[in-house]
Amino acid sequence: MCDMVSQHILSGVLLTTATVGIHGAGTLLLLWALFRARMHAARHFGFLHNSILLMSVVVALMAVHVVEVVCWAGFYSRQKCFSDFNTSLYYSLVSYTTVGYGDVVLRDPGWRLLGGVEALTGSLMMCWSTVLLVQVLTKIYTRHVDDWEKEELLARERIHHVGPWR
Secondary structure, X not given: OHHHHHHHHHHHHHHHHHHHHHHHHHHHHHHXXXXXXXXXXXXXXXXXXXXXXXXXXXXXXXXXXXXXXXXXXXXXXXXXXXXXXXXXXXXXXXXXXXXXXXXOOOOOHHHHHHHHHHHHHHHHHHHHHHHHXXXXXXXXXXXXXXXXXXXXXXXHHHHHHOOOOO
């Protein structure tokens, strides 16, 4: 019995570690791509470019989360927790996103806690992604504010040089 409990705990730790590794690698890849595209972004800064950039970041983050969900589902499938991979994938997605419909559950009492561990891990990974998305939004908004301040300063200088006395 003690060996079973330690196997389940070890599995949870390994799956969480794998998820963090996947998320870290995905985040670094995304940051690298953003860094490489910064010169293009500086030349083409505007609504369309910013919209495409944000959509790309969201899609990339979603892809990272899907890989993580598939990793957990692969484990459930390998352990034969469910009858097929699709059910494992569905359960993993519902657990990872903390939706938890309850229509599919882990029957084996030893594995039941793993759903909660996946939910906690998924919540942390979503927070991590949110921080990255907020950082990209902050960069965009900061650039807009800087541009608006420069325009305002130029407008004030023009008004100052062209006074009513001319």
